[in-house]
Amino acid sequence: MKYLYKIASVLFLLGLVSCSEEKIGESQFGTVTGKVVNSDTFEPMENVKILSSPTTSTVFTDAEGKFTVSNVKVGEYSFQAQKDGFTAKFEAVTVTANNTSEIVFELSKSTANNKPPTVPVLAAPTDNSTSQPINLELSWTVADPDNDTMTYTINLRNDKNSDIAVFTDIKDKKLALTNLMYGTKYYWQVSVSDGVNAPVLSTISAFSTIAFPATRHLFVKTINGNNVIFTADDTGKQYQLTSSDKNYWRPRRNNQAQKIAFIGTTGSQNDIYTMNFDGTNIKKVTSSIPIAGFNANYIGYSWNASGSEFIYPNFDKLYRIKSDGSGVAKIFQTPNGKFISECDWSADGSKIALKVNDINGYGVEIYVINPSGVVVTPILASLPGAVSGLSFSVSGLKLVYTRDVSGFENNNYRQLDSKIFEYSFLLGNSYEITTEKPSGSNDLDVRYSPNEAELIFMNTSNDGISVKNIVKCGIGVANSRVILFTGASMPDWE
DSSP states (O other): OHHHHHHHHHHHHHHHHHHHHTOTTOOOEEEEEEEEEETTTOOBOSSOEEEEESOOOOEEOOTTSEEEEEEEESEEEEEEEEOTTBOOEEEEEEEOTTOEEEEEEEEOBOOSSOOOOOOOEEEESOTTEEEEOSSEEEEEEOOOTTOOOOEEEEEEEESSSSOEEEEEEEOSSEEEEOSOOTTOEEEEEEEEEOSSSOOEEOOOEEEEEOOOOOOOEEEEEEETTEEEEEEEOTTOOEEEOSOTTSOEEEEEEETTTTEEEEEEEETTEEEEEEEOTTSOSOEEOOOSSOOBOSOGGGOOOEEOTTSSEEEEEETTEEEEEETTSOOOEEEEEOTTOOEEEEEEEOTTSSOEEEEEEOTTSOSEEEEEEOTTSOEEEEEEEEESSOEEEEEEOTTSSEEEEEEETTOOOOTTOOOSOEEEEEEETTTTEEEEOOOOOOTTEEEEEEEEOTTSSEEEEEEEETTSSSOEEEEEEETTOTTOOEEEEESOEEEEEO
């Protein structure tokens, strides 16, 4: 009996030890951390309320959008982020002993009570205003009841063509416009979006730009490696007509047609184009038979007086074409295979002056043909050196051109002493016109002024790399040489 009592006592003690190792009533904990950001901007959100189910501590995010919930019993939880004006977000979390669980909430704005922006009011320019500059700023006013971030879309169209310019994702209540067309009526409308409601449209407002100024001079400048056409008024103020990204040169104005013609590169060939006086409405004239010769920089063409037709060379052939690009026809071919480089059509249409040369630009001849292609007047026999610039007087009784009297010839077509000459059809001979040309320079691309009392031409050093200037001088008038435009070439004055 005593033996059995001892065995029971031992079993009782073992049971007590076993129960002490189970730690009855003790729980395990973890930590939950996280961050709350705006779903649109991903910026941290402060003072966002964080609570959970089952319930733990309730905390709020700090300035960096962060929060920490400590001493969370292990288990499965659903945490929630709440902030006025935003849709509550839930995230499931598993909390494990002595570990940190992380959550990221992206809160979106609540649309339940969000109000749309007000209708934009177009402030400037005022509706139907006139004589606006071609560079101006559009501005408008608008408000949002909920202080939402607003973005704007502006639609701009005009009465000259069907183009519609759309400016999107504008953040400010203004938009700078540049290089608008002259003499054009524009229509504009603003659409505002708060990112929540449907966009709100303004009314349509209109304004008109100033008319293109009266200009008479044309010339070419080199920008970004391209020939760019400019025009200028009598005060010398210059206006760029063609894009700096395009290669256009040799402008010729026709007041009857109210157009400017020029040469432009089209793929691998050069063609004649026309445009309005303000540089708009560019149209190609030639197509199947381009303008071509020994050197694109020294090739020329001519309007007829009315502006209805052109004559232009294609190597050894001369073509006539209507200004709308139709009716192309060959009217002359050189008898000796020389290339036609320049041509000019007299105002009365009875004479066409041609400058022809060999494949290198030399062996130049100048002669006049009639519209039927018959040579009627030889002017310059084949002489050494370069020749450029043909221009009839308005009466057709004189023809002006330039010639390098040095007779120099090389592979770079360099000229050393180019001077201006005039041929008189009444006298039947040529003579030099004194222009007081500086030594070591060339006078090139000569043309008569509109009143024919002066000449306009390009002058540059014969080194071939110095600045080019457009110059005018009186015919037979001493000390009348004046620089009109610097850094310019290929003049025209109508």
